[in-house]
Each structure stands twice: as C-alpha cells, then as structure tokens.
Amino acid sequence: MSCLDPSRPSQDAVIIGGGFYGAAIATYLVKQRGIKRILLIEREPALLMRASYNNQARVHNGYHYPRSFTTAYRSRVNLPRFVRDWPLAVKQDFTKLYAIARRNSKVTAKQFERFCREIGAEIKPADPVLRALFEPRLIEDVYLVKEYAFDTTQLANWVVRELEENGVQIHYDTRVTAISKGTRGPLQVVAEKKGGGQEVITCRYVFNCTYSGLNQFKGDFPGVSTGLKQEITEMALMQMPPSLNDLGITVMDGPFFSMMPFPARGMHTLSHVRYTPHMHWNDQPEVDPYEKLLCYARDTRVDRMVRDVGRYIPEVLKAKHIDSLFEIKTVLMKNEGDDGRPILFEKHAELPGCYSVLGGKIDNIYDVLEKLEAENIIGIDD
Ligand SMILES: Cc1cc2nc3c(=O)[nH]c(=O)nc-3n(C[C@H](O)[C@H](O)[C@H](O)COP(=O)(O)OP(=O)(O)OC[C@H]3O[C@@H](n4cnc5c(N)ncnc54)[C@H](O)[C@@H]3O)c2cc1C
Incomplete structure (x- = not known):
C-alpha cells in the first residue's frame, strides 16, 4: 500500500x-x-x-478475595510476573498483616486459613508484639502474609x-x-x-x-455490554506513627478497612469499606464520571474512618491526615456481591x-x- x-x-x-x-x-x-x-x-x-495513580497501590496476592476464588487465584499467578517485570516499582520491605474481625466478618479465622491454603498463599500467625496492636475483643486473629505495594511514580x-x-x-x-x-x-x-x-x-x-x-x-x-458501577472514592493519605509506619494492615472481611504504604508519596493510604465510597451510580453514557467528580464537593470523611479504625487499632488515632485522593472507581456490576475483580475485554x-x-x-x-x-x-x- x-x-x-x-x-x-x-x-x-x-x-x-x-x-x-x-x-x-x-x-x-x-x-x-x-x-x-x-x-x-x-x-x-x-x-x-x-486511577493508575489514585489507588491503594496494593499488588494483590489473593488474600483480599476469599469470596472470589478466580480473582484470588489470578492474583497468585500475576503477582510474581508483576514483581519480575517492574521490580523497581514494587515495595516489599514492609510487614503485611491481615486480621479477621470477630463480628460482622464474612469469613472466620479458620475459613480464612483454609482459603489461603487452597490458593497456596503464605500465611503465618503474627507474633505477640504485632498482635498487641489490635483490640482483642474485636479481632479474632492476626496473620503475617506476603503482599506488596507498588510505586505509581x-x-x-x-x-x-x-x-x-x-x-x-x-x-x-x-x-x-x-x-x-x-x-x-x-x-x-x-x-x-x-x-x-x-x-x-x-x-x-x-x-x-x-x-x-x-x-x-x-x-x-x-x-460496553457489561454493566458498570461508578463510585466516587476517597483514600486518605496519612502520616502513620512510628508503631505503624512499617506495616500494611487489612481487616477482613466485610465493612472493614485497609492501610497500605503509598510509596509514591511516602505515606499510607487509609480506606474504609463504609466511608471510602462517597457515592455511586450505575454507569450510563449521559453521565460523564470525570465531570461528576470535578463538580463533587470532596468533603473528607477521614474523621469517621479514623474513629472506627481506632476501635480496632488504637495506635491509628496518632496518625496525621495529610491529604485525600479522590477518584472514580469503576467496577463490574456483576461483582458487587463477591468483590471479584475480573477484566472486561470486549470486541x-x-x-x-x-x-x-x-x-x-x-x-x-x-x-x-x-x-x-x-x-x-x-x-x-x-
Ligand atoms: C480507589 C481505588 C483503589 C484501588 N486500589 C487498587 C489496589 O490497591 N490495587 C490494584 O491493583 N488496583 C487498585 N485499583 C484499580 C486500579 O487502579 C485500576 O485497575 C487501574 O489503575 C486501571 O488502569 P487504567 O489504565 O485502566 O485506568 P486509568 O489509570 O484511569 O487510565 C484511564 C485513562 O484514560 C483517560 N481517559 C478517559 N477518557 C478519555 C477520553 N475520552 N479521551 C482520552 N483519554 C481519556 C483518563 O484520563 C485516564 O488517564 C484501585 C482503583 C481505585 C479507584
């Protein structure tokens, strides 16, 4: 030609x-x-x-998805590839803990252990010093796991x-x-x-x-033929106290929270299942999500996040809120129930x-x- x-x-x-x-x-x-x-x-x-900047920067290794075996399994397959391809972007030098709440959790500690064994994900009981960070009346068990963070910059x-x-x-x-x-x-x-x-x-x-x-x-x-749900989300950027600075913590499974190192800013993100999503709607062509976020008032909910997280991990009450990342999160409607995160690929x-x-x-x-x-x-x- x-x-x-x-x-x-x-x-x-x-x-x-x-x-x-x-x-x-x-x-x-x-x-x-x-x-x-x-x-x-x-x-x-x-x-x-x-979204590739404004997120929780977690390189998933399956633990997060006890209700979606496929997503958990794919995370296990993909994490080593991600570490191999972008070694400089992967932060591994922090201690990652998953804790199971006693009440309102969709999994028990025993079920979580069994699930980790099924997907072949490493899991160990956390040592007493780390356990002491958690309120034992609210937390059933605490585990040391292998999960990383990525540096978006x-x-x-x-x-x-x-x-x-x-x-x-x-x-x-x-x-x-x-x-x-x-x-x-x-x-x-x-x-x-x-x-x-x-x-x-x-x-x-x-x-x-x-x-x-x-x-x-x-x-x-x-x-696209797959239904999409749009959410305006807030992730608080926190300066953690020294006791939490080298840790990433996720409390499972349901209306709980995560704090993860955010290497691009040298801080931690704090997200809470109840307070991070500010509003949501079913995607439709007439509503431009970017415009919607632009017009959104962005009143932070960090006080509510910290108050609730502080009941489980009192040390977090010493953290300082520096900033918040607001972004639209787009998820497939069909995964609302199981939190799965498959891809959408449409021709x-x-x-x-x-x-x-x-x-x-x-x-x-x-x-x-x-x-x-x-x-x-x-x-x-x-
Ligand atoms: C709050 C939150 C937390 C998350 N936490 C994690 C996590 O911990 N771990 C993880 O693995 N994933 C996480 N994710 C998901 C992850 O961020 C996304 O899967 C990933 O960033 C998607 O990359 P992308 O390139 O598709 O999207 P984006 O990075 O959003 O890229 C899309 C680009 O398209 C541009 N664009 C849009 N419309 C147009 C147009 N009409 N013309 C030209 N350009 C356009 C946008 O400006 C944007 O730059 C999270 C997401 C959010 C929102």
Whole structure:
C-alpha cells in the first residue's frame, strides 16, 4: 500500500487512555505484535494521573478475595510476573498483616486459613508484639502474609520511557469524543484538544482503555455490554506513627478497612469499606464520571474512618491526615456481591477492530495481554 493512498489509515492503532493499561497495551502492540504506528490519546496533561495513580497501590496476592476464588487465584499467578517485570516499582520491605474481625466478618479465622491454603498463599500467625496492636475483643486473629505495594511514580517513569523508546506517539490534553466506522479508513476517531481544535484520525484498531470513561463516546460506539458501577472514592493519605509506619494492615472481611504504604508519596493510604465510597451510580453514557467528580464537593470523611479504625487499632488515632485522593472507581456490576475483580475485554462487532478493556486491578494486565495474544492483530504494512 502506498503512503499516498488516500484510503490508508493515518495510524495502525489508536489507544484511548494513557493509564497503566493503555500504556502497557501500546508497548505490547509494538514489541510483541510489531505494530508500528500507534497514537495514544490522553485527556490529562501526563500519563498515569487517574486511577493508575489514585489507588491503594496494593499488588494483590489473593488474600483480599476469599469470596472470589478466580480473582484470588489470578492474583497468585500475576503477582510474581508483576514483581519480575517492574521490580523497581514494587515495595516489599514492609510487614503485611491481615486480621479477621470477630463480628460482622464474612469469613472466620479458620475459613480464612483454609482459603489461603487452597490458593497456596503464605500465611503465618503474627507474633505477640504485632498482635498487641489490635483490640482483642474485636479481632479474632492476626496473620503475617506476603503482599506488596507498588510505586505509581516508578510505573509512570517506566511508561514514559517505554513509549518513547518504542516510538509511540502521544497526544496529551486531548479527549476522544467519538468512534465511528470511517469513510476513508476502517475506523475513525474524533479527538478534541483542550482549549479548542479537533482532529479526526483514521486507524485500523482502537483500544478503548479509559476505565471510568469507557462508555463516553458518540459516533457508532455501541457502549460496553457489561454493566458498570461508578463510585466516587476517597483514600486518605496519612502520616502513620512510628508503631505503624512499617506495616500494611487489612481487616477482613466485610465493612472493614485497609492501610497500605503509598510509596509514591511516602505515606499510607487509609480506606474504609463504609466511608471510602462517597457515592455511586450505575454507569450510563449521559453521565460523564470525570465531570461528576470535578463538580463533587470532596468533603473528607477521614474523621469517621479514623474513629472506627481506632476501635480496632488504637495506635491509628496518632496518625496525621495529610491529604485525600479522590477518584472514580469503576467496577463490574456483576461483582458487587463477591468483590471479584475480573477484566472486561470486549470486541465490538459493530466496529470491527475496536476493543474496550478494563482491568479491575493493576496486575490484571496479564489477563488482558493473554486475551490480546489470541487476537489476529496485524499492522497495515504486514
Ligand atoms: C480507589 C481505588 C483503589 C484501588 N486500589 C487498587 C489496589 O490497591 N490495587 C490494584 O491493583 N488496583 C487498585 N485499583 C484499580 C486500579 O487502579 C485500576 O485497575 C487501574 O489503575 C486501571 O488502569 P487504567 O489504565 O485502566 O485506568 P486509568 O489509570 O484511569 O487510565 C484511564 C485513562 O484514560 C483517560 N481517559 C478517559 N477518557 C478519555 C477520553 N475520552 N479521551 C482520552 N483519554 C481519556 C483518563 O484520563 C485516564 O488517564 C484501585 C482503583 C481505585 C479507584
């Protein structure tokens, strides 16, 4: 096909969304599939500014999902790969504890132990010094486990380097508004630059990696067929007292809480099942989640989080609230009951070459790449 051919799409692939997923998929397409001309379009002024930054930074190892064996099992498979591929981004030098609440927990300590054995996840009784941090009337048992945290800043550094080295073009401050069947090429993407200006890009493939924005496109885009739930979430960033500084703690399983190192800021995130979600709605194309968050008042609920967590771990009452991360969390409606975090991977039959992708957690990228491996994706000049 000649370069002057007017029917030649201007790009092989357009990736919409420069979070971890969009960036990792772009890298995969160049390195593993030999796709040459890739344009990544991101509405923010930099990469990994949204959910890929504003999260609890936990590299899951299964413990979190006693009600979803598949998610637990996939976490066990994916954690070693994540550690192998992004060693500099993984923080391992902290002690991770899981504790089981005596009341209102959906699992007992014995059930949790059995579940960990079933998924092959390491678990040991915590020593008395660590146990002493917990209020024994409220906590049935405390375990030492193996779970890590990731540093989003390091991931972002990797992403920027990889994309540059692999020749992926990036348009920042640009929002894709429509995806259609093209007249001059197989697919057509309309993008609007912040401050004005519109461009129309033709391409063979579109990868919609917009997480909360998955259904926010006009044109021929049909929307994803999987129901999505959107939540405005708050994660408090805390300076922990020395007694908690080298620890990550999760109290299971139900209306409880987690505190995890947040390496990108040298603090801890504190999340609470009751107070972290501020509001939620079922996703619909007319409601832009990013706009909704922008208009949201963001009154912190950290006092309520700390008050409740302090009943279980009194030392937390000495922590200092520094900041809060507010973000939209997008989950599949079908997993509301079991907390599972599978991927969404949809191929739009109405728009051949267009894929929508959502990873429920960061290490699910491997599940997405496995799906892509089975796809017949080829460059224009192949
Ligand atoms: C509160 C919270 C806690 C979490 N905790 C964890 C955890 O501890 N461990 C874990 O593994 N996972 C966690 N997750 C999930 C994890 O953050 C996500 O799975 C992951 O970041 C998704 O990456 P992404 O690239 O799909 O999304 P994002 O990083 O949000 O990337 C999507 C990008 O698309 C851009 N975009 C959207 N619409 C458009 C458009 N129309 N045009 C151009 N660009 C657009 C956005 O600006 C954004 O940069 C958490 C998520 C949240 C919100």
